[in-house]
Amino acid sequence: MEGYEDISPLPLDTGFKDELCQIMYTDEYRMVVGTARALMERREYSERAKELTGRVIDLAPAYYTAWNYRFDILMHLANGNAELLNQELEWIDEVTLNNPKNYQIWSYKEAVLKNHPSPSCKRELPILQLMLDDDTKNYHVWSFRKWCILFFGDFTHELAYTEMLLERDVYNNSAWTHRMFVLKYTSPSNDHLLEEIEFVKAKIKLVPQNVSVWTYLRGLYENFFNANYDDRIVQFTKNFTHGVEDEQAEMNVNVEVESSFALEFLAHVYTLRGGAMIPKAIQAYKGLATRYDPIRKNMWERKIAKITAS
Known part of the structure; x- marks a missing residue:
C-alpha cells in the first residue's frame, strides 16, 4: 500500500481450525485494517497513521479501536495546538x-x-x-x-430552539424533553414558570391528544411546584374530559373525551389530593380502563386497586 511499504499488514483471520464462520473480508479491508493494526502494534503516532485511521473509519465507522488509536495519535501530534484540533473537528463533522x-x-x-x-x-x-x-x-x-x-455552560439558545422545533412539530417528544432539561438546569423564576404553563396550555389546545405535552405539563408541577396542582390547571384540564371523571355521573358510553391524557392527568391530581377527591380519581381510571384507553386496562385497574387499598 502506497506510503506504507515498510509495514507488513497483520492478518485478520483467527487461524482457528474449527471456526464455524469466517468473515468474508474484502481485499481492501484486509490491507487497510491489517496495516492499521500493525501500526498500532508498533505504537506509531504519525500523520500517516492518523490518515490511515480515517480510511479504516470510512470502511467501518463503528470500529471503536480505530477511534481510540486515532485519538492517541491526535494527542501526540496536536499537543494542545488549536489549529490542528480545529482541523480534526472539521473532519469529524464530515464523518x-x-x-x-x-x-x-x-x-x-x-x-x-x-x-x-x-x-x-x-x-x-x-x-x-x-x-x-x-x-x-x-x-x-x-x-x-x-x-x-x-x-x-451556555443555555442561551435552547428554549428558543426547542420552541422553533415545536412550532414545526408539536409532537416532538425529544424537543419537549430537552426543554425540561434546560429548565431544570437554569432555575427559572416563578414568573417564567407561569409563562411556561401558558405556553403549554396553548400547545394542548392545539392538539389535546398529545402525550408529550401532558407529560411536560405534569413535569412542570412535579419539578417546580412541589406537585401542588392549582384549581386553574384542573379546570383547564376538565375542558377536555367533559365531566366523565365526576363520580356522581354514570359512565355514558356516548361521551367522547377530547383527550384521554387529560383524563389521566386529572386522575393523578385527584389521587394526590386524596380525601373527597379519591372517588373522582377512581371514576377517571375506570373510564380509562373501560372506554378511553382500554389497551392499558391492566395498569388502570392496578392504580384503582392501589388507591382503594390505601
Missing part, C-alpha cells in the same frame, strides 16, 4: 453527516473538545441544527447537545 447515528463519533468529539485549549459552543450548534433538521429525534445528537451546553 458525522455520513454516519448520524454512530455512537463512537460523539464520544470522540467530546474527548477532542475536552482537550481543546479554546473550544467554542457557537461552532458546534450549526452542525447539530443541521442534523436535527434532518432527523429531529436523533437520540445521539440530542445527547451530545445536552453534553455540549453543560460543558460550555
